[in-house]
Amino acid sequence: MRSGMVSIKEVAEEAGVSTATVSRVLSSSDHVRPELRQRVMEAVEKLQYRPNLVARSLRSQQSNTIGLIVSDIRNPFFTSISRAVEDSAYKQGFSVLLCNTDEDPEKEKIYLQLMRDTNVAGVIFSPTRQIMSDLASLPFDFPMVIVDRSVPDVDVDTVLLDNVESAYRLTSHLISNGFRRIGALFGETSTTGIQRQRGYEEALKAHGIPLVPEYIKHLQPRVEASYKIATSMLQLPHAPDALLTSNSLIMEGALQALRACNLSIPEDIALVGFDETPWTLLVQPAITIIAQPTDEIGKTAADLLFQRIAIPTRPTRQIILKGQLMVRGSSTPLHLKAM
Amino acid sequence: MRSGMVSIKEVAEEAGVSTATVSRVLSSSDHVRPELRQRVMEAVEKLQYRPNLVARSLRSQQSNTIGLIVSDIRNPFFTSISRAVEDSAYKQGFSVLLCNTDEDPEKEKIYLQLMRDTNVAGVIFSPTRQIMSDLASLPFDFPMVIVDRSVPDVDVDTVLLDNVESAYRLTSHLISNGFRRIGALFGETSTTGIQRQRGYEEALKAHGIPLVPEYIKHLQPRVEASYKIATSMLQLPHAPDALLTSNSLIMEGALQALRACNLSIPEDIALVGFDETPWTLLVQPAITIIAQPTDEIGKTAADLLFQRIAIPTRPTRQIILKGQLMVRGSSTPLHLKAM
DNA sequence: TTGTAGGCGTTATCAA
DNA sequence: TTGATAACGCCTACAA
Numbered sequence: 001m002r003s004g005m006v007s008i009k010e011v012a013e014e015a016g017v018s019t020a021t022v023s024r025v026l027s028s029s030d031h032v033r034p035e036l037r038q039r040v041m042e043a044v045e046k047l048q049y050r051p052n053l054v055a056r057s058l059r060s061q062q063s064n065t066i067g068l069i070v071s072d073i074r075n076p077f078f079t080s081i082s083r084a085v086e087d088s089a090y091k092q093g094f095s096v097l098l099c100n101t102d103e104d105p106e107k108e109k110i111y112l113q114l115m116r117d118t119n120v121a122g123v124i125f126s127p128t129r130q131i132m133s134d135l136a137s138l139p140f141d142f143p144m145v146i147v148d149r150s151v152p153d154v155d156v157d158t159v160l161l162d163n164v165e166s167a168y169r170l171t172s173h174l175i176s177n178g179f180r181r182i183g184a185l186f187g188e189t190s191t192t193g194i195q196r197q198r199g200y201e202e203a204l205k206a207h208g209i210p211l212v213p214e215y216i217k218h219l220q221p222r223v224e225a226s227y228k229i230a231t232s233m234l235q236l237p238h239a240p241d242a243l244l245t246s247n248s249l250i251m252e253g254a255l256q257a258l259r260a261c262n263l264s265i266p267e268d269i270a271l272v273g274f275d276e277t278p279w280t281l282l283v284q285p286a287i288t289i290i291a292q293p294t295d296e297i298g299k300t301a302a303d304l305l306f307q308r309i310a311i312p313t314r315p316t317r318q319i320i321l322k323g324q325l326m327v328r329g330s331s332t333p334l335h336l337k338a339m
Numbered sequence: 340m341r342s343g344m345v346s347i348k349e350v351a352e353e354a355g356v357s358t359a360t361v362s363r364v365l366s367s368s369d370h371v372r373p374e375l376r377q378r379v380m381e382a383v384e385k386l387q388y389r390p391n392l393v394a395r396s397l398r399s400q401q402s403n404t405i406g407l408i409v410s411d412i413r414n415p416f417f418t419s420i421s422r423a424v425e426d427s428a429y430k431q432g433f434s435v436l437l438c439n440t441d442e443d444p445e446k447e448k449i450y451l452q453l454m455r456d457t458n459v460a461g462v463i464f465s466p467t468r469q470i471m472s473d474l475a476s477l478p479f480d481f482p483m484v485i486v487d488r489s490v491p492d493v494d495v496d497t498v499l500l501d502n503v504e505s506a507y508r509l510t511s512h513l514i515s516n517g518f519r520r521i522g523a524l525f526g527e528t529s530t531t532g533i534q535r536q537r538g539y540e541e542a543l544k545a546h547g548i549p550l551v552p553e554y555i556k557h558l559q560p561r562v563e564a565s566y567k568i569a570t571s572m573l574q575l576p577h578a579p580d581a582l583l584t585s586n587s588l589i590m591e592g593a594l595q596a597l598r599a600c601n602l603s604i605p606e607d608i609a610l611v612g613f614d615e616t617p618w619t620l621l622v623q624p625a626i627t628i629i630a631q632p633t634d635e636i637g638k639t640a641a642d643l644l645f646q647r648i649a650i651p652t653r654p655t656r657q658i659i660l661k662g663q664l665m666v667r668g669s670s671t672p673l674h675l676k677a678m
Numbered sequence: 679t680t681g682t683a684g685g686c687g688t689t690a691t692c693a694a
Numbered sequence: 695t696t697g698a699t700a701a702c703g704c705c706t707a708c709a710a
Contacts, residue, residue: 024706030679098436358697370696
C-alpha cells in the first residue's frame, strides 16, 4: 500500500545481488565480500531501505515490543513507572504498548490476549487481585514481570515496594507524633492496599492502640470515591485526628475533603500517604509521605523483563524496594500544635 | 517458539477443512455452509485458536496499532491526552505505542522511522519546532494527526488549543485585576509557546502596557529550568507583580520559586498558567489557569486519525478547541489585597 | 562467499 | 461453496 515501501528484493536488484546477501549485510554478521557489502549499502542508502519489522517479527517469531499493562496511566505512580519503562525499553531497542485496565479484570484479560496475539516480547503488568487467581490458567506464554502488586503462588518475576514495612513506619510516625485516632483509606482492588493495611494494623497493635472498624475503609482508588468516603469519615461522632491514605489518588480526594470541611492540617487533622507527586511539596503544609522509587521500580521491572526475554529459564526473582518516609508539615506533632 | 501457538492450519485439520475456509469463517464475511462454519468454530474453540496479528498485519499491510509521540508522558497535559487516546483506540480495536521524545528532534526522527518500520496504522504526534521544517521531507507515509502544536505549510490534520486567544484572555484578566508588571515564562521548543507569547503581547499592547524584555523568558519546559529562571526574574530591580506561565511544568517551577522566596500569592505576586492539574485546586490559594479540554483533545485527535485511516484522501482539518479561563485566588485583584 | 528456496501465519485470487 | 496456491517481506538452511 505504502508508496515508499521498498523491500529487500528491490535492494537486491539495485545492488545486483541476491536478497540473502542483502540480509547478510544488514545483519552484519556473516562473511560478505567487501565489494558486495559496499554495493548493498549504497543501494540501501539510495533506496532509503528500512527492514519491515512486521515481516521480521513473523519470520523470527519475536518482536521488539513490550506491553505495559497498568490500571490508569493518570495515576502519578504509573505515569512515572511508564516513563521509566519506556526509557529502558528505548535503550534496548524496544518500544512500549500502553494499556489501561481501570482495574477491570475483563480488560485485563483482553489486553493479555492482545499481547499474545501480537506476539510481544514480554509484558510488565500490574494486576488486580481478581485476575490473579486466573493468572496461572490464562494464556500468557510470554515473559512477564509483575509490578507494584504481589501474586502469591505464581512463579513470576516481581518488583514490589516493602508495603507492610512502609505502612508500618508511616503509621508509627503518626503515633509517635501523638495521633491516636488514625483513619485509613485503602484501595480495594490491589494486594498493595491489603499489605499496607497490614502494616497499619501491626503498627497500631504494637503501640497498644485498638483497631476501630469505622476508621478503616476500602474503596476504588479514585479521587471521587475517596472524597466521598473521607467526608463521611470526618463526620463520625469521634472523627479521626489523622488520615492515612494508600495512594496519591486517594490522598487527593482526602485532601479535597479536608479542605471542604475547612479543617486545618495538622491542627485539626493530620494527613499522610504514599507516593511523591508534584503537589505533595506545593500544598501547605507539605504532605508527609512514603516516597516510592518509581524510576527505579520501572527500570528494575524492565531490566528483569529483558533478562527473562534473554534467558527464559532463568529462576524468577522478587525484588523489594524500600519506600522512603518523607516527614513534612502535615503530620507535625500534637504538642507543637497551636493551642 | 510458543508452546500454545496454534495456527490456522491446525484448526483447518481439526475441522477437516482448508485454511481458506477457516479464514473465511473468521472474517465472517464470505459464504460458508453452516455445517462447516459450525465445525470450524468448534475447532477454534477446542484449540483455543487466536489469529496471529503479526502475520495478519504482514499479509494485509495494515495493523491495529497507532503511535503516540509526545515529549514526556509525565507532563500532565500529555498524561491526560494519552489516556484519552488510548480509550478511543481501545474502543476501535486499536492499541497504542507510546513514545517520549523529550523534545529531542533526533528521538523524534527515530520514533517516526520506527512507526514506519513497524507499519502502524497511524500516528498522533506532538512535534518540536525543529522537526517541523523536516517534516515534509521525512519518510512518514502513514496517516498522521498533530496535537497541541501547529505545523505551518504542511497539509496535515491538527488539533489545537486557541493558544493566542487563551493567552490573551489570561493576560487581560491579570491586567484588569490591576497587575501591570507581568513576567512571562514560555516553552522554547514548541509553537505553542510562541503562540501564547503572541497572545500575551497583544494583550499588553491592547492595554497600552509596554513590553519589558526582562519580563519575557523562553526556556525548556521543565520544572528545574523554570525554577531557576523564575527565581532570577524575581530578583530583578523591578520584579514582576504577576507571573504567567505557559504550561504546568513551568508553573510548578515558578510556584516553587515563589515559595522559596517567601512571597505570598497574590499579595506579593500573582501566578497564572495553563493546564488543569491535580494541584491547581489543592494549593492555597488555588491557581488561576486556562483549562485545556485534554480529554476532548485526545479524543478528537484519535477520531481524526481513524477517519483518515479509513479515508486517506479525506481533506485535512484543523480543529481548534477553546480553553476555559478558571479564575481563582492566585490572581485576586490588587484592590482586594490586604494593605 | 553467494544464491536458491522454503516457510513464518494470514488472506485473497482463481479454479473447480 | 470450497480448496489449492500465491503472495506479504524477511531470514536461513542448504547447495553451489
